[in-house]
Amino acid sequence: MEPTVKVNNVQQSLDTPEREADFNRRRAAGHESEYQKNRREWFENPDKRLVADYPLHVDLELSSACNLTCPMCPTVTDYYKANVDLQLMKFDLFKKLVDEIGPNGVYSIRVSWVGESTMHKRFIDCIKYAKAAGIKEVSTLTNGYKLMAPEFCDQVVESQLDWITVSVDGVDKVYEDIRKPITFKDIQLGLKNLKEARERAGSLKPGIKIQGVWPAVKQNADKYMDVFTPITDLIYTNPLIDYLHNDKDIEYVPQFTCYQPFQRLVIRSNGDAVMCSNDDMGHTVVGDANTETVHEIWHGKRMGEVRRMHIEQRATSENAVCARCYVPRAREFEEAVVKGRKVFIEGYKGRTQVIGK
Numbered sequence: 141m142e143p144t145v146k147v148n149n150v151q152q153s154l155d156t157p158e159r160e161a162d163f164n165r166r167r168a169a170g171h172e173s174e175y176q177k178n179r180r181e182w183f184e185n186p187d188k189r190l191v192a193d194y195p196l197h198v199d200l201e202l203s204s205a206c207n208l209t210c211p212m213c214p215t216v217t218d219y220y221k222a223n224v225d226l227q228l229m230k231f232d233l234f235k236k237l238v239d240e241i242g243p244n245g246v247y248s249i250r251v252s253w254v255g256e257s258t259m260h261k262r263f264i265d266c267i268k269y270a271k272a273a274g275i276k277e278v279s280t281l282t283n284g285y286k287l288m289a290p291e292f293c294d295q296v297v298e299s300q301l302d303w304i305t306v307s308v309d310g311v312d313k314v315y316e317d318i319r320k321p322i323t324f325k326d327i328q329l330g331l332k333n334l335k336e337a338r339e340r341a342g343s344l345k346p347g348i349k350i351q352g353v354w355p356a357v358k359q360n361a362d363k364y365m366d367v368f369t370p371i372t373d374l375i376y377t378n379p380l381i382d383y384l385h386n387d388k389d390i391e392y393v394p395q396f397t398c399y400q401p402f403q404r405l406v407i408r409s410n411g412d413a414v415m416c417s418n419d420d421m422g423h424t425v426v427g428d429a430n431t432e433t434v435h436e437i438w439h440g441k442r443m444g445e446v447r448r449m450h451i452e453q454r455a456t457s458e459n460a461v462c463a464r465c466y467v468p469r470a471r472e473f474e475e476a477v478v479k480g481r482k483v484f485i486e487g488y489k490g491r492t493q494v495i496g497k
Contacts, residue, residue: 150466151351151378152486154365154478163374166347167303171276178247178277186399189451194246195438197404199417200237201253202229202260204409208283210309210318211496212353214254214383214420223421228260229409233430235269237407241434242273248302252281253406254420258292267299277302279346284308285322287330293337296346303347306331309495310356311363318356318495331371351376354474354485355493361478379487380495381466383420390463391470391489397450398467405438413437415446419461466491 153160168175181196205226206215214220241249251257251266257280260266270278284306286292296304308327309318316324334348350368354377357364368375400416407413413427426446427437437443449455455462462468469488476483487493 150381150486151376152483153374154357154361154377154483155369155375159369159374163303163347163349166344166373167277169344174247174276182403186397186402189402189447191402191439191447194241194244194435195403195405196246197248197250198237198241198246198434199250199253199404199406200229200234200266201255201407201409202234202251202257202263202266203227203255204253205259206254206256206283207259207285208256208319208322210283212318212380212383214385217384219385219421220254224254225410226255227409229411231262231265233411234266237429237434238270238273238275242270242275244435246275246434248277248279249275250279250281253408253417255409256283256285258282258286264295264299267296267301271300279303279305281305281307283319283322284327284330287334288326290333290337293330293333294341296334297337297341297343300343301346303345303349304334305349305351307352308350308364308368309352311360311367314356314359328367328371331368335371347374348372349374349376351378353378353380353495354487355380355495358476358485361476365479377485379485380491380493381488382464382491384497385421385464386497387464387491389490392456392468393470395453396456396462396468397453398455398462398465400467401443401447401450405434405443407434415443415459415461416465418465418467421461423461424459 178196185192204224209216249270257263267278278301309315312324350372357377405413406417407429408422411428411430412422412425413429414422415424415426426442427440449458456468466488472487472489474485474487476485
């Protein structure tokens with residue numbers, strides 16, 4: 141068997157094993173056996189080149205728009221502005237997709253992708269609908285601006301969202317320069333509101349995770365941990381990725397075969413299905429969820445071509461998305477000390493770690 145790159149090879153924990161285990165316990169609560177099966181298949185299917193009857197996970201982009209202009213985000217690029225329609229997924233399309241995948245064993249969905257999911261007017265309804273349809277795990281990524289409203293946090297907890305990731309890049313002015321107009325006090329308040337809402341309800345869910353780009357976090361990593369450990373369940377970081385698509389000379393890992401085509405399907409807010417979660421500009425469309433079923437797309441000719449391209453290790457030379465993606469890039473490690481613990485931060489050879497570059 142030819143080697144593949146490490147699954148989930150970008151994010152890494154800054155947290156303790158005990159807190160990581162508690163987060164996963166919250167995430168899996170109520171469907172523990174299914175969770176264990178899904179985690180096993182998440183790693184085994186790419187290694188064995190197995191294609192399940194339905195994807196293990198589906199990303200449903202509720203919004204392609206965002207209310208922030210973070211300097212490292214693809215939404216601020218001229219190409220995104222010119223080529224991506226800023227819109228919300230129609231609720232009828234969301235229901236159509238969930239009505240198919242819920243009863244057919246798709247374990248998880250994430251109701252976000254490039255844009256800010258909580259901008260969707262029926263964000264809470266989408267979560268409730270998916271849970272009622274039998275989706276075991278529903279998660280989302282957010283910049284956290286709506287968490288400042290306690291009533292919204294109560295709604296999130298009541299919806300039984302399984303876990304939430306909030307982007308928090310650094311502390312104090314570092315955070316505010318990236319995430320303006322959200323202030324550092326705002327994001328602390330939002331996370332505190334969510335945890336208190338969960339405690340009031342006596343609920344394990346949602347698990348609360350934050351993540352931040354390492355160049356921002358490293359400027360005061362100890363304070364980052366001190367501030368956010370009490371109001372979250374898990375703290376992760378990742379290197380600065382070339383989401384602006386600026387890099388030219390890229391070194392790749394040898395014998396690259398990606399894991400994503402054997403795990404998940406991504407459906408944009410307009411209904412386009414794209415090859416992977418890193419095709420943020422919609423370069424390689426593999427189906428139309430408005431007219432096709434998820435099953436048809438997952439087993440369709442275009443998705444099959446994507447898999448063959450990876451199995452034959454042609455992706456980085458033949459596909460523009462893969463050529464600029466972070467997954468096949470050669471890696472290097474930076475040693476750091478966070479709260480007295482030595483950590484090795486994974487990065488990419490030749491990739492600048494200057495925010496906005």
